[in-house]
Amino acid sequence: MNVTIKDVAKAAGVSVATVSRVLNNSATVSESATEQVNNAIKELGYSPNFLGRNLRKCETNVILAIIPSTEQTFYSDIIRGMQTAASECGYDILLSTSNSTYSIEMRLLNMVFNRTVDAAILLGTQLDVKTLNELNQKHYIALCCERVEDADVLTVTVDDEGGAYAAVSNMIKNGHKKIGMVSTNVNALSSSDREAGYRRALEENDIEYNEAYVYRGTYDFVHGAKAFEYFKTLPEPPSAIFCISDILAVSVVKQALSEGYKIGEDISICGFDNILLSSMYTPGITTVEQPCYEIGRTVVEELISNINNNTKSNKSIRLPYKFIERDSVKPYKK
Amino acid sequence: MNVTIKDVAKAAGVSVATVSRVLNNSATVSESATEQVNNAIKELGYSPNFLGRNLRKCETNVILAIIPSTEQTFYSDIIRGMQTAASECGYDILLSTSNSTYSIEMRLLNMVFNRTVDAAILLGTQLDVKTLNELNQKHYIALCCERVEDADVLTVTVDDEGGAYAAVSNMIKNGHKKIGMVSTNVNALSSSDREAGYRRALEENDIEYNEAYVYRGTYDFVHGAKAFEYFKTLPEPPSAIFCISDILAVSVVKQALSEGYKIGEDISICGFDNILLSSMYTPGITTVEQPCYEIGRTVVEELISNINNNTKSNKSIRLPYKFIERDSVKPYKK
DNA sequence: TTGTATGCGTTATCAC
DNA sequence: GTGATAACGCATACAA
Numbered sequence: 001m002n003v004t005i006k007d008v009a010k011a012a013g014v015s016v017a018t019v020s021r022v023l024n025n026s027a028t029v030s031e032s033a034t035e036q037v038n039n040a041i042k043e044l045g046y047s048p049n050f051l052g053r054n055l056r057k058c059e060t061n062v063i064l065a066i067i068p069s070t071e072q073t074f075y076s077d078i079i080r081g082m083q084t085a086a087s088e089c090g091y092d093i094l095l096s097t098s099n100s101t102y103s104i105e106m107r108l109l110n111m112v113f114n115r116t117v118d119a120a121i122l123l124g125t126q127l128d129v130k131t132l133n134e135l136n137q138k139h140y141i142a143l144c145c146e147r148v149e150d151a152d153v154l155t156v157t158v159d160d161e162g163g164a165y166a167a168v169s170n171m172i173k174n175g176h177k178k179i180g181m182v183s184t185n186v187n188a189l190s191s192s193d194r195e196a197g198y199r200r201a202l203e204e205n206d207i208e209y210n211e212a213y214v215y216r217g218t219y220d221f222v223h224g225a226k227a228f229e230y231f232k233t234l235p236e237p238p239s240a241i242f243c244i245s246d247i248l249a250v251s252v253v254k255q256a257l258s259e260g261y262k263i264g265e266d267i268s269i270c271g272f273d274n275i276l277l278s279s280m281y282t283p284g285i286t287t288v289e290q291p292c293y294e295i296g297r298t299v300v301e302e303l304i305s306n307i308n309n310n311t312k313s314n315k316s317i318r319l320p321y322k323f324i325e326r327d328s329v330k331p332y333k334k
Numbered sequence: 335m336n337v338t339i340k341d342v343a344k345a346a347g348v349s350v351a352t353v354s355r356v357l358n359n360s361a362t363v364s365e366s367a368t369e370q371v372n373n374a375i376k377e378l379g380y381s382p383n384f385l386g387r388n389l390r391k392c393e394t395n396v397i398l399a400i401i402p403s404t405e406q407t408f409y410s411d412i413i414r415g416m417q418t419a420a421s422e423c424g425y426d427i428l429l430s431t432s433n434s435t436y437s438i439e440m441r442l443l444n445m446v447f448n449r450t451v452d453a454a455i456l457l458g459t460q461l462d463v464k465t466l467n468e469l470n471q472k473h474y475i476a477l478c479c480e481r482v483e484d485a486d487v488l489t490v491t492v493d494d495e496g497g498a499y500a501a502v503s504n505m506i507k508n509g510h511k512k513i514g515m516v517s518t519n520v521n522a523l524s525s526s527d528r529e530a531g532y533r534r535a536l537e538e539n540d541i542e543y544n545e546a547y548v549y550r551g552t553y554d555f556v557h558g559a560k561a562f563e564y565f566k567t568l569p570e571p572p573s574a575i576f577c578i579s580d581i582l583a584v585s586v587v588k589q590a591l592s593e594g595y596k597i598g599e600d601i602s603i604c605g606f607d608n609i610l611l612s613s614m615y616t617p618g619i620t621t622v623e624q625p626c627y628e629i630g631r632t633v634v635e636e637l638i639s640n641i642n643n644n645t646k647s648n649k650s651i652r653l654p655y656k657f658i659e660r661d662s663v664k665p666y667k668k
Numbered sequence: 669t670t671g672t673a674t675g676c677g678t679t680a681t682c683a684c
Numbered sequence: 685g686t687g688a689t690a691a692c693g694c695a696t697a698c699a700a
Contacts, residue, residue, distance in 0.1 A: 050448040051389040052677030071410040095429035114384035386693030
């Protein structure tokens with residue numbers, strides 16, 4: 001069997017209590033005892049069994065982050081931010097992918113029910129308000145990137161409305177008046193928040209909102225191209241298109257390019273997220289950056305603070321965006 | 335405190351043993367007892383504490399996959415494959431990112447030492463042979479995507495040499511004779527294996543190997559562009575460039591495009607991996623596909639088989655690649 | 669079919 | 685400063 005604290009105690013000629021004390025430097029232990037214990041630990045190659053420890057302490061110092069998938073490089077910096085903040089507090093972040101599926105998400109949440117982890121962070125959850133609020137009663141959870149209406153749960157997102165407003169305002173400043181939007185009909189508030197920003201920019205510049213200029217599909221790559229095809233069928237196609245994500249923006253750009261359009265000249269396109277791809281593409285995609293690292297940091301800081309203070313401060317935090325100018329949006333040319 | 339198996343037992347009017355039995359359907363329990371227990375469970379909202387269970391059973395049914403980062407969408411399908419296979423065996427996959435850092439990887443591996451997980455899969459490890467072999471003595475580990483020379487550890491990768499051979503052979507078949515390669519000087523056998531395939535293709539077609547045609551940088555995006563600039567300084571620049579990854583290939587393409595080159599006409603470029611980006615780019619990137627999903631499946635199947643049979647079958651498995659033809663490689667034009 | 673009792677490895681309480 | 689020992693929540697050997 002494996003070497004336990006008992007074996008160490010025997011080898012060091014002390015009690016298990018003393019071993020435990022040096023392991024956690026919980027109480028003052030004599031220098032000689034400390035040394036003997038440490039020697040024994042090294043000698044036996046002992047490594048404490050955390051199942052025992054966690055069971056006893058009723059905590060694991062692990063937070064589970066549930067992401068839809070690792071296909072979106074977008075989550076990368078968020079996770080880095082999470083891990084940095086967690087590590088500063090002695091916590092670890094573990095990842096798991098839900099594939100945006102309710103049942104999988106629930107199965108993963110089981111890890112907080114069965115005490116395998118202390119808390120869970122949901123990025124783009126499929127759960128409904130009621131379930132979330134119930135969960136939040138008994139457990140520590142948080143939402144990240146995607147808020148849920150009326151959910152009284154700790155939430156950290158970017159300022160979606162403001163980011164969209166900035167992107168569309170920039171287009172208008174560049175002389176564009178017929179501005180299309182590629183959104184989603186998925187049940188995601190980030191989409192509707194960005195639509196709201198789009199509408200506010202139009203309103204404030206006395207441009208009439210035209211429902212025909214809003215295409216709604218899914219987040220899948222193909223829907224950028226589909227949107228472009230749709231816009232072309234309009235009597236007056238838009239001269240600029242704001243997309244809810246960089247992926248969709250790239251898809252629009254790719255389709256336009258393949259039809260011989262010159263990006264920036266014949267048509268302007270703006271994305272959202274500022275994922276690596278948007279800078280790697282030719283042309284570079286103008287976009288709205290999310291403060292991913294900060295989002296990740298913030299959500300775990302708040303969550304751990306909740307855990308430590310045994311509270312549930314269910315704030316909803318919106319972090320500032322940053323507008324990134326590249327080559328896909330240029331002044332309007334008649 | 336939380337509701338435990340004891341509370342359920344009391345509420346159901348049976349012993350904890352009986353509750354445990356229905357929980358695990360381990361022994362035959364009378365129907366009436368089963369029903370009472372299930373009622374009590376529902377009534378009390380009981381959820382078994384896995385720390386207790388795992389401690390008792392000396393297993394967690396969790397496998398930790400350590401990936402460099404979630405920035406590479408490349409790992410996405412591998413993880414999906416892992417999860418599918420794991421779930422079929424009653425296991426869960428948890429992810430964690432090492433940032434390609436030795437110390438972080440070691441800290442994460444601590445989860446297998448302290449019994450928080452049953453095994454670990456390393457994707458692109460920084461550990462050396464000696465450490466790996468030692469680890470493999472006492473624990474269940476596996477390598478994925480990136481093998482380590484002389485490591486006697488279960489390993490699953492694509493046929494790197496063969497894939498590169500296919501890519502370069504295709505260029506030669508298209509009339510190219512001066513073929514550059516963008517590789518890495520990182521300590522990664524996948525790089526040298528692919529270089530070997532490159533050389534074999536040249537040899538078999540009586541093209542002399544020219545060290546000046548091999549650029550070695552890192553995996554970072556910038557190194558594609560740098561490689562392109564370097565190749566241009568040669569007296570006879572290559573007419574085709576094989577890149578060790580799609581990321582680097584896109585970087586080469588982007589740089590060439592920015593300098594007015596026509597991809598496929600003025601220069602041909604081939605990548606490796608077949609990540610989403612390679613199909614999203616304009617032009618589509620010709621590349622070598624890795625069977626990611628299968629790689630993920632295979633490594634956990636083998637690993638779990640090791641765990642179940644209490645063996646260490648340290649095979650090294652190489653899965654077949656698939657050549658994907660797109661628009662970035664075209665026949666040579668004088 | 670069921671219950672009692674023990675132990676998994678650890679930490680914390682208490683007495684010394 | 686240190687050592688017994690109970691307890692964490694659970695599964696199981698054994699007895700009934």
